[in-house]
Amino acid sequence: MNRKVLFAAGIAMALPMLSGAQVPATEDFATLTKRLQADKPTFAQRQQSLLAERYDLADRPATGTTMSRGKPVQEGVRVKLPSGTSWENLAALSPEEVKERQLWPAGFLPLPHPHHEAGGMIFPKFLIEETKQQTDRDLTRFDLDFDLPDHLLPEFPAPIYLTTRPDLGDVSQGKLVTLSNFNDIFKDILNPKQLEGLRLLVTPFPQQQFNAIEDRRSLKPSQGVACFDCHANGHTNAATHTVGDIRPNEHRHRIDTPTLRGLYVQRLFGSQRALKTVEDFTEFEQRAAYFDGIPADAARKGTNVLERGSQVHFMAEFQALLDFPPAPKLDVFGKLISAKASESELRGQAVFFGKGQCASCHAPPYYTDNLMHNLKVERFFNEVTINGRKASADGPIKTFPLRGIKDSPPYLHDDRLLTLDDTVEFFNLVLELKLTEQEKQDLVAFMRVL
Structure with missing residues (x-):
């Protein structure tokens, strides 16, 4: 084996240890599922007790x-x-x-993640139900549920305001925009490039907890998550995660999903604000936050590498159209x-x-x-x-x-x-x-x- 291969193999083995992530378990998926489902009520009660205390x-x-x-x-x-x-x-x-x-x-x-030791993306029930009804994708995790009550979260689905068409007001038609309806809603409002950017924003791609291999937290193999699963309708539904760029794990922040409204006036992106343009954020989000900042996991679970000159630019252009509410x-x-x-x-x-x-x-x-x-x-x-x-x-x-x-x-x-x-x-x-x-x-x- 040559030195390049040895070096790559060493990095792949070292990354989980450097990141604080667990080395993939040797138990099969059925055993893993059963164990984590048995643990689920304990951690749910721990989190609800903390919320009630605070x-x-x-x-x-x-x-x-x-x-x-x-x-x-x-x-x-x-x-x-x-x-x-x-x-x-x-x-x-x-x-x-x-x-x-x-x-x-x-x-x-600081507020912990619903199960801070496990971390990862987790969605409010109303988003899970509407996404499943529209697209037949299931964003349920078998190991934990979202923690905060609905009345303390943003409205859903949120209205969408565009800088290019303020005369239209809310263009969402009261619907959650997904892969199943984005074209019907926006075909007469956006140009073809912007429409393609929106399509990519509602297209699911593999993610740490939602993917097609056995190291996942969905019962069935998953297509993954879309940008607009967290940033529903270009806003936020309060879906949460733990940042991928802080270690060890106990120092990782729970993430508040920020709204994408008014992105056109912002200049710092990513959980550590290391990305300076929305194009940077759009390109690297699926390589970093989607996979907890672990390149080896991203490669193994199927990272989606976006092409900067067309896909990334198209997505960023649509995001830059999202306006603040009146x-x-x-x-x-x-x-x-x-x-x-x-x-x-x-x-x-x-x-x-x-x-x-x-x-x-x-x-x-x-x-x-x-x-x-x-x-x-x-x-x-x-x-x-x-x-x-x-x-x-x-x-x-x-x-x-x-x-x-x-x-x-x-x-x-x-x-x-x-x-x-x-x-x-x-x-x-x-x-x-x-x-x-x-x-x-x-x-x-x-x-x-x-």
């Missing part, structure tokens, strides 16, 4: 505000406080005092039109651009600076491992656009914040703002109209 998960919709198609927006702070304290008292303490007294709310710690109370500079705004919204805007310091990162009109910032949240708590996830320093995180933010719960990069109210309380502590209760309420009111 959050108020009740269905409590806000009055007078909905997402773009009418799904209620959930209101109120859902993170539970440590016994014997209040948000006001907590905000009066220094980070060192919060850490010393162990008063950091558990819901502000915001009728905003002017061309992204600020409130006074005659259309409530007193609370106007006060909230003043807090956003003043005492709240929100605009330092979230600059109008799209409310992002296209940078990354390190919040240094680890100032407030001692490192601890919870359900397989080590709560420690997160490092720099991306400034996501806030345009249309009410349509995209839950929040932060790992879904730990369930409502905009939670988000305000989190940043009030992290940035040491000492906002009043009225200022917090007004800030939420402002963000709901963005």
Whole structure:
């Protein structure tokens, strides 16, 4: 055997160990399935107990505000406080005092994946059911289910707004766009190149947990997953995963699937923001995130290598057409039109651009600076491992656009914040703002109209 072959074989054997991934098991698929299905209730109960301990998960919709198609927006702070304290008292303490007294709310710690040790893509039930009905593909995992309740997730199917045809409003016709209907919906709206890009975005390709070999987590061999299985209708359905580019496994983040709306104003992509164009992201997503950053797995399970000059460009062009939802109370500079705004919204805007310091990162009109910032949240708590996830320093995180933010719960990069109210309380502590209760309420009111 020559040196090149030996080197390639050595890399293939070493990659799983370097990545933290398990070496493929020797048990057959039937035995594997039976074992993991037997373990499933234990891990599901572990995760649900954690969620109940951290959050108020009740269905409590806000009055007078909905997402773009009418799904209620959930209101109120859902993170539970440590016994014997209040948000006001907590905000009066220094980070060192919060850490010393162990008063950091558990819901502000990183949120683990539904089964963090196993990781991988997992989809809400409503997406699984609609995809199966339309395309006969089954995105069910036999080893675990999605964890958060539907009322805390984005509306489904989400509306689609195009930069090229704002006159049409929502072009989705109220349907989940899949391989079975994309042509009928878009044939008279897109040009042939854009239509081909959309076809590729709804085409399933092999992925770590959904593939045709025995090392999978679907009962039947699977065609794989499509970009729009997570980014349903170019938005998000809160499907989650664990990042492929952090090791060891306990440091891997749960991923909040971001919306693709407004992608045309963004400049950082991928879970570690290492990709600088949407073309880069589109080309490498199926080689990296799809296979947990393990090239040997990608080759073994059937990675789809996209051609940059045609396929990648076509997909990226369609993604760049996805627009933010209408915001009728905003002017061309992204600020409130006074005659259309409530007193609370106007006060909230003043807090956003003043005492709240929100605009330092979230600059109008799209409310992002296209940078990354390190919040240094680890100032407030001692490192601890919870359900397989080590709560420690997160490092720099991306400034996501806030345009249309009410349509995209839950929040932060790992879904730990369930409502905009939670988000305000989190940043009030992290940035040491000492906002009043009225200022917090007004800030939420402002963000709901963005």
